[in-house]
Amino acid sequence: METFLFYLFAGLMLGSAVMTISSRSAVSAAVWLIFSFVNAAGVFALLAAPFLAILQILIYAGAIMVLFLFVIMMLQGPVLPAERERRSLWKILLLGAPAAAIAVTLISWLSQSGLTAFAVAAPETAGTAERVAELLLNRYLLAFELISIVLLVAIIGALALGRKEEDLPWQ
């Protein structure tokens, strides 16, 4: 059952990722990306990391992509479906085939050299909110606080850039 679910989520995630980069309209690309994020959350949940799964939906699929869609729709406005163009399949193949070949080579090389070496056996409770909080607020406290400050600076910078010149306090 778990294997089946893993392949289901992973397949849907990859499929919608492909749809994201290949769709013409920016809005459909964004919607496919959201679907991809939701499926990534499914994979996280299967890996016994429920906290990460929920945060994936809450932050990426919920908050960030809403703003993406918001901006895309604001700038683009209502779009007619008539402008859809025929995709040239051979171009996709030309670009995609080498990438796929590299990926398949890598995977086969990894599986021959013992893929299990990369998988770290994590206890079932490793992904819960308590464990994550414990690590974040003890061992990685400094990094966590530094990231918070960077984000704060970024927010203030964005606000300063977004305002009109004459509104700035030093003008």
Place this chain on the structure above:
Amino acid sequence: MDLLVTTFLKIVFMLVLVIGLVPVLIWAERKGSAMIQDRIGPNRASVAGIRLGGLVHPIADVMKLLFKEDVRPANVHGFFYALAPFVVFFVALLTYAVIPFGDYLEIGGKRIPLVVADLNVGILYVLAIASLGTYGVVMAGWASNNKYAFLGAMRSTSQMISYEISMGLSIMGLLLIFESLRLTDIVAGQGDLILGFLPKWGVVIQPVGALLFITAIFAETNRTPFDLPEGESELVCGYHVEYSSMKFALFYMAEYANLVIGAALIATLFFGGWNIPWLSRGIIEGNAGTLLPLAMILQALFAGVVALLFFRRSVRERNKFGDARDREPGFLGTVFALMCAGSLAGFALQPWNVGPQAASVFATLLQVGAFVGKVVFFCWLFVWVRWTLPRFRYDQLMNLGWKIMLPIALANLVITAVWVALI
């Protein structure tokens, strides 16, 4: 296998509660607005003369919407236009999975927890699903290719983003006190008493948080006074203006399903969930021999009085209408008389010496009843507020969200954190 069956039954119970409450709420909205505005309200639709005070109208609505033509405007974006109502309805139903509607049900020595999925990140799941709720609305507004719908969707998105923050922050204080993200833990923690007489409900220990949360829920469900995305007077009716038939019905049902979920969340987080104040499970089970006959007598009395009133009316207003509607009081009187007889017949089972098994089931039923009662009350609160308060202006809405609610929620969180750290 047992797990599968019980989970399925719990899902069915939740779905029946939600989808069953939707037509009742539509009725309550119409009849309640009529009551508040001093009108009579819906009273025309009838089945063989039985009108049930307008409760037949939602059934007529459903029939109408099912058989209406599904008009699709020419220039919509086909895929997203069709997808949007499903997304809205799907997201509206998702949250029910984590809401505990009772403590546990003990059958044959097995304890079944009365929650579909007891996630240890339950409250985050609720917030995550709430943040997904925007997509259906945005898709509908954009795909309709209509300026009114688009404006409605834009308003809805910005409103939901703004109030999501206050909603999340207003719960944080509660989480600090109960030290858990699991909804069942939060509800169980609210069963205690403070100083021996005050129920430890969320609203008692976090009054500011409760007020902020209820306000934010009103904004998240797009209800008046925050129903700017629909704004009939300026946007026709916002994001679902281009929808018809069952697609429109899905939007309409999702709106009320969201309302039920909002009410269930308020009841769960701040009003004790399935807890009955001063009547803990132990007390109910210990006194089931007195409480059960008492409940039966009260039910029999209530049903008997109502039945008598209906029979009196059926005699007094024998030929009021001169058609099938004259049968209604007699019919309703009979229904209530049967209820009364049923409660009295319950005494044949000797409810005063119930076994521990039946006492446990009785306690569970009482708790589930308390939860449903709270949900129904908060649903009525939504209706009540809608017909009492006027709509905000857009700048007032944004000011309230960002400049008033957000600082208060932050201050509440900091004060609660200091309080918890000191004690």
